[in-house]
Amino acid sequence: MSFLWRLCQTYRSWSGPIGKATTPPLGSLNRYLTLSTQKRTSDFNSFVVRTNTCGELRSSHLGQEVTLCGWIQYRRQSLFLILRDFHGLIQVVIPQDESAASVKKLLCEAPIESVVQVTGTVISRPAGQENPKMPTGEIEIKVKTAELLNSCKKLPFEIKDFMKKTEALRMKYRYLDLRSSQMQYNLRLRSQMVMKMREYLCNLHGFVDIETPTLFKKTPGGAKEFVVPSREPGKFYSLPQSPQQFKQLLMVGGFDRYFQIARCYRDEGSRPERQPEFTQVDIEMSFVDQAGIQKLIEGLLQYSWPKDKNPLTIPFPSMTYAEALDSYGTDKPDTRFGMKKYLKSKDFEAFKKFAVNHFNQEVSPLFLKTSGSGTSPLTKLLREEEKSALISLMKVQEEDVLLLTAGDHKKACSVLGKLRLECADLLEARGIVLRDPAVFHFLWVVEFPLFLPKEEDPRELESAHHPFTAPHPGDIHLLYTEPEKVRSQHYDLVLNGSEIGGGSIRIHNAEQQQYVLEAVLKEDVKLLSHLLQALDFGAPPHGGIALGLDRLVCLVAGAPSIRDVIAFPKSFRGHDLMSSAPDYVSPEDIEPYHIQVKRPEVTDRKDVRSVICETESSEESGLLSLTKTKNP
């Protein structure tokens, strides 16, 4: 089977802005301020002693007596303090007259990052001393009284430099890291997006927010589930990877329109950009089809989209899984960029090496002219009519380069898909911006296969997504004859080359569900007897979707990692570096659960400890290392 990657043609059809200057990768305080001014009438000063936030004061407050609470960001000589709260910075004038000696002493001696409360008057800065870069730069506070609310010991680093520190240090002192304007922006953005999603679902479209259990039982075929021992010997709860079964049962229960911002769990050992607990926007509807769910999600994202970003255009484009694989070599294409020809011949050597090393696959560049002439080891192998066909098929223009490979279809697609991203990396390293983080390209990928051959034994099938996915209505007849050819009613939502959501129309017929589980997947149906029975008792047709909230907010915020949009994330080894979770427990703590620790055979307790200390410290230095993927 041969395959041809439509290097030029495909990109031209996705004409996103190319080469635009990037915005800063992380939110700035100003961006947060933009965000907060859009809020309705949020009163940040209700129920507390302060009258105003540090960041909100302007010339319009001149002459007002205000009480502020905040952290000392820095001090200039003994003349000025910069006071900070979540909202911004304000300049406080340290009084110099004898009568205010105690206030001066307090404000001059309090260590940086101490918490103080000051009461004073909003005054104009002297002419020429305004700071136009500071939103509060026209004014300052003339202090009357001050109180030291809490003194700060010497910090290991300055707050404003925090993002520059190693991630392990940031994690260890996460409560200090959270004071940075970036983290304040990210987590407030997340809160606001979630609130808007709730308004859309609950207030505008009648969805019911329903909590489902996290102490559940093992899902058939569901590996990677944390177990929780119960007080009955040998019996365990599982922490589910999603509320899938519960949301389907809610549809059987007549809840019609369900959503939940759901905590989910997945024990994948150590994988970068994965967290052992994560959050999904979980949605299910009755009497709906694929188009209905897609429209719902497009509306949801448009409604909750931050006002400081370019507004979204809906509907999102859609392509089939087959098209995505053929054209982009992946089921999650980044459609932001086309491809321009800034490649050098040594780049092609590197590409060829990459393809051989990672995929054991030969790749050949083909430099074709519209005239039909071309330079490539391949050109001599191609007949003239083949060249013309290629030029016509790929709509080749002057200076285009085609990359060709041959082999197994999926593998050939994958290698070219990876090379496409390699090209982008390469060009961006040369200053050509292809993937502007301020540009958001959503894409639906549809018509996935329902089953895939198992890797360990390709004669057996496994679900491409999960066993509750309904077959494509056009392919139901194949389910009983050639199940490997059945397309599903699954859909993925892709944003800038990342999968940020997936869902499907579900099987609502008990017999069909049992056939899929038993005859196709060879699963033990006893574990799902409650679900099969539920389908028999008047289950409505239903479908849904789950959006990965951490990933979505990460992309929207322009953060380098999902850990930057989670308040207390785990390291890639699953550790909380601040509190040292997980930790050793006493035998009494696990005694009620009828379990005991099975030590690795060759080591005694002391050895285990030292091994673990070692991995901890290697984690400190290599938190972001992508090559380590297994715990020792």
Place this chain on the structure above:
Amino acid sequence: MSFLWRLCQTYRSWSGPIGKATTPPLGSLNRYLTLSTQKRTSDFNSFVVRTNTCGELRSSHLGQEVTLCGWIQYRRQSLFLILRDFHGLIQVVIPQDESAASVKKLLCEAPIESVVQVTGTVISRPAGQENPKMPTGEIEIKVKTAELLNSCKKLPFEIKDFMKKTEALRMKYRYLDLRSSQMQYNLRLRSQMVMKMREYLCNLHGFVDIETPTLFKKTPGGAKEFVVPSREPGKFYSLPQSPQQFKQLLMVGGFDRYFQIARCYRDEGSRPERQPEFTQVDIEMSFVDQAGIQKLIEGLLQYSWPKDKNPLTIPFPSMTYAEALDSYGTDKPDTRFGMKKYLKSKDFEAFKKFAVNHFNQEVSPLFLKTSGSGTSPLTKLLREEEKSALISLMKVQEEDVLLLTAGDHKKACSVLGKLRLECADLLEARGIVLRDPAVFHFLWVVEFPLFLPKEEDPRELESAHHPFTAPHPGDIHLLYTEPEKVRSQHYDLVLNGSEIGGGSIRIHNAEQQQYVLEAVLKEDVKLLSHLLQALDFGAPPHGGIALGLDRLVCLVAGAPSIRDVIAFPKSFRGHDLMSSAPDYVSPEDIEPYHIQVKRPEVTDRKDVRSVICETESSEESGLLSLTKTKNP
């Protein structure tokens, strides 16, 4: 030490409506309909094929062609169907003419609780056939087309009778139970209350919704935490009982106003009205005092209070812990009822027995006349001036009865507090309504002791609530001399005799926190080193509260149990009776976690299974049994 229970006086001062007729204990469909009409412009029909819900059609829709989806509730002869969705019921006329034979066949043959889609016209019911009890009772649907979306097998019971079934049966078929109007009302009420709370906190008062981890580490002194084995031998995560540490660290991180509808975990074995996982409205603020938190919560509850209940009056009354114990014999007084004299002399014998059996405490009734005469075994022991003092102190009126006991203060208070509730049970059994579930009495209880003597060794102290609670400002000097006398800045919120929330101003000074942990509580501070260090790095003064959402919604909905406001609750033994969680797992499932099951010594695997089967079946029959409090 002697103690006198102010049976009459105290109740008079809390003059709630007495003897009012009770409202039905569970929500009805009509109540739900009331609820749903208050909603803004929720569109229940967006994104789906139906044009209307069954429950929303009225005479104003006459002549419209509608498409409805719903369950067949029942059928009268072959003439009418009643179709149901979450919103209500509608009558569908089965066509009788020859040309619609296939529609007639479908609608006549589909089993009850099958799911159908019908399209037809809204018409008036013939004169005299209107049903005024049905919100859609003036109209019916003349069907054009019908489709059987899913057929239903014979149910073990009818949906409308569901609430009458045993709770074990309801739990096993929870997806059917959820179709009942009561469960629809309860869960939709919950969703709406939570949404209003979010609007209040997030949109009106600038709170940030922040998710905190549930895979954490053991809290010092925190028993009852589920453990989750990690992939490192001997190391475990804990599922926390609350986000307490994280919310305090968020304050240190400058998040100022945090909230979260937080999933929490507590392994208490089998206790009625407790769930292994539960939900709290978790709130924390910086720069706030006790009055600020109380005002916030009063505003929150008033804002989120359902419109179909009597509106709340704020501020809520407040009493100290000492007053509550003195006057009500409990720290969670039910202030809805006074006490009238409908007691018989044999009741007093029962009270005396109760006091002896449960508290080993003597209680004497005293029938005092305002004249000073009285009948009681005690009257002869009382001098005339003692009687007069009692009459004056208790503001005794004609026909009042006092119950007296003597002994340890707390124990004496407790027995009288319990007897007060016994009196109420007794009188309500005789048809005198004291505790109207439609009346809501909120009460703050404040000034709790900071520490209590440990039960196992009264010379040692433990935290009355948790070790982060700040001492009362008036008692700080006692912390270092007589800690047992220190009052705290803890506050409880009580509703109709149930504690529905609790919180405190926290210690924000690292030295004070370390003193409490080390010197007073003798805890291992190493486990909390991250928190102590955080307090040293500029922690602002802060405080917060957590409301028990399940309990609150249960009381507001008038549901008999918190299990009626949770979609998929566990039985009192912690079982999911629908899916049989927790369940046995294979050795391979726990292998990555370096644990093995420790079987009870005397039994082999087969025996354990049979023991567990037995307890399951006893659970089925006695789900609500309050006497069983331990797993065998």
